[in-house]
Amino acid sequence: MVLTSIFIIIAVGILAFSIIARPFHEGVEENNNDLLVIDQELAALDLRCKTWLHDLELEFSSGKLDEGDYQQQKSLLEKEIQHLEDRLVRIQAEKLETSEKELETLISGRRMERVERSAGFCVQCGAPLQQSDKFCSNCGMKLE
Amino acid sequence: MIATLGFGFLFLSFLICIYAIFAAAYGIRTRSLVFVESSRLAVMTTFPLITLSVITLFVLLVARQYQFTFVYRMISQDLDPATIFTTLWGGAAGSVLVFTWFCSGFTFFSLFKTKQKELSTYTPWIVIVVSVVIVFLLFDSLFLENPFERMWLMSNNQVVSAFLQPQNSFTIEPEAGLGIDPIFRSITIELFTPILFLGFAAFLIPFAYNIASLVGGFFQNDNFISVRGWVLAAWLLISVALFLEFAWNYHALGIGSLISWSSMKTAIFLPWLTSLAFMHSAMLNERENRYRYINYGLLAITFILSILGVYFFKINLYPNTLATEPGLEMVMFIIAGLSFIVEVGLLAWRWKGLYRRGEAQLIPSRESFFIAASVFLILLFILLSAGQIYKVGSLQVNSPIDGTWFKVVAEALIAVLLFLMGIAPLSSWGGTTFRPMLKASWKPLALSLILLMLIINTGVKSPGGVFALWLVIFVLLLSLFDLVHLIIVQRSLSKSAYEGHIIPQSMDTFSPIGARLVHIGLMLIIFGLIGSNYFQSQSSLTIPVGQEIKFNNFVIHLEGIHTDLVSEGKVSTTAVLDVKDTSGVNNALLPRVDFYPKSGKVILVPGIWRMIGGDLYLVLKDWQIENTESITFAAYYTPLIVWACVGVGLLFAGGLILLFSKRSLLKKTPLAISKEQSVV
16 A cells, blocks of 8 residues: 555656656747837836826815816826827837838748749839749739 | 555655755756746645645545544544534644645745746746745644654553654554544634635735845835735735634633634734735835835735744644644744844845835825824734733733733724724825815714714713724714715716726726725724723623523523533533513523533533624523523623624625726736846
8 A cells, every 4th residue: 555655656746747847848938028028017007007097086076186286196197198108109119110020031031941933023123033922022012 | 545645745745845946046046947937837836736635634534544643633423524624724733734735825826827027037036935935834744743643552552643653563543533622613713724824825925026026126116016916815814814713702712702812813913914004005105116115024024923823823722732842833933033034134135225215295195194004003013012022021911902001002003093094085195285184074073973972871981982982983984975975976977077088988996995895894893892892791690490680681581401412422501591672572592501521621602692782692601510490691791793793794895896806906017127137
């Protein structure tokens, strides 16, 4: 009975070890995407400022805050929110540019891997074409 | 076989935890994400392993394997099958295992969805902190208070407890066990322990984040928001546990009052206070990014107190069944001591980064009230700690609250906190004038003064009690008026009010209501306790069978006395009392004495008539089994006590709203860290 218990424990131990050792086999993907982190951080700050703005509206409507203080705090919060949203828009644009560049790199890499017969040149921009192309890879003109 | 499995799973967890510590440390040292990820998975696997170990212990209990020391102490033949599950945390060995299980469970859930960026920043330090704590607890379970130890008969007829068979010993197979102390066979105390341990264990995660952020220098505001949900959940659990403990005192100990202070309650109350101070201080930090060092300090103190609380809880609650070997004491004090030294060292090292000068707070802004609330909570904490130390040092005072000086100061601090609870919601963030607060206060004040006159007219004589009642009624009315006003204003802020603004229309509106419900709940609890503290009337009465006696506004008639052999282990003597109040309403109360011949224990079960105005509480005393002609009992009338129960319900409901609202504190905000701050 004790031997059976020991075998079961060893089996469970091997299972646990296989889980713990998984990163050594599969590796761990490094996320160097600072833009993603900054994006999330700004979105969280943005939501928090909007929450405070909502609370400010409540407090003013409840009569807890004077008009002067209300306008001052509201103006500060709205400026902060605008500033954050501008930054978010810029980061979104940067992300889009980054992902477009990555897409272009991917496409040209795939094209280089394909070995095909040349099918001439594009009549619009003069870029070289391949047999299987349906659109020009440079200007996007539809090929017949 | 089952015990070997249970011990084996625990030992496996112990080894894996040690690996997790070294893997995380190596990952930090060599900046290797692979080792960090491996350490994270390692500490997470301890949860299923410890769960298996807990299941094996439970199987031993259910199967009544009396040859195991823990089972022998906890289970007896007469034990109700439904109670067996609760014996899992009945003694020191089982309770430490359950506490470790809860710690590993919370660790599992907090690390389950680790974001990529956290892997290189917080995660390795969190893994190290939780693994060190779990290693110490597992060490206690494996080598000091092992629940899988067997009983062995030595050649000199001595019985020893050990996991491995000693030389020249024989196996023992007892036919029955001692069983858990009958006084703990009550649903309230059975639920109290796991809920309390869940609360204490939940403080481990915020503490781990605390250490991680100090080591890594992550001082952004988001850090406290991320952990505030954990602290709130833990605080709610401890609140419920405290209430269950008070309820157990009331129903099972026959003391006639909810308030019976002890050093164990102090040990539970202290982390409750510091975590409450942290939640207020963290909200301030969210707005202003100041007082970070206070927040870090409060988190660490709360965790240390929760570890010590586990120890004090066990030595006070189970002095007889608890094996008060040096094991538990040594482990808990090592964890607490290490945590204290590390925290103080880190705070000193990071002082420059934490301390920020700021302008003085304007009164009566909400910021100033939050600061005041945190200060007074900390003062109350210091007072109770001093009382606990004084009690330990002098051995003269039974409890810090019984001593007159302590009682007066504690009540004064509670009065100030009550006042702050009532007026703080009337202020606003960054507000500067008293006018809106006075405007909101005059109606509740007028109403409370009218009620005060009515109370005085009833002939109440205690000035302290009258003042306390007035204060509670005043702040309660303030809060109720504010809550109703808040709901009306929220509903009236129509869709059009948001046009032109940039507030999302799906903005959560329940969080402020949740916070106010928590305050109202606390006020009602204090309201209920005032009745116990100031206005309780009590008497000792003897009635012959068939006779009646007057107590307060009640006429109590003794119909008869019955003695029954309820089960193999219990003899119950019940007094049948017919009680009538002044309005002619009748009620039958059945106070009884449960006698356990085997252990010689006597449990006094009261008969309670619950009314909105108060409880009539009758409990037998000076009981003699041969006496069937008359009974002597203690009678208590405690006004307002039912409101304490209502208060607990509201407090819990408000806390749940806060936890699960759209602004949920449970949602982890993304941690604002730059790549340069990565430790890996």
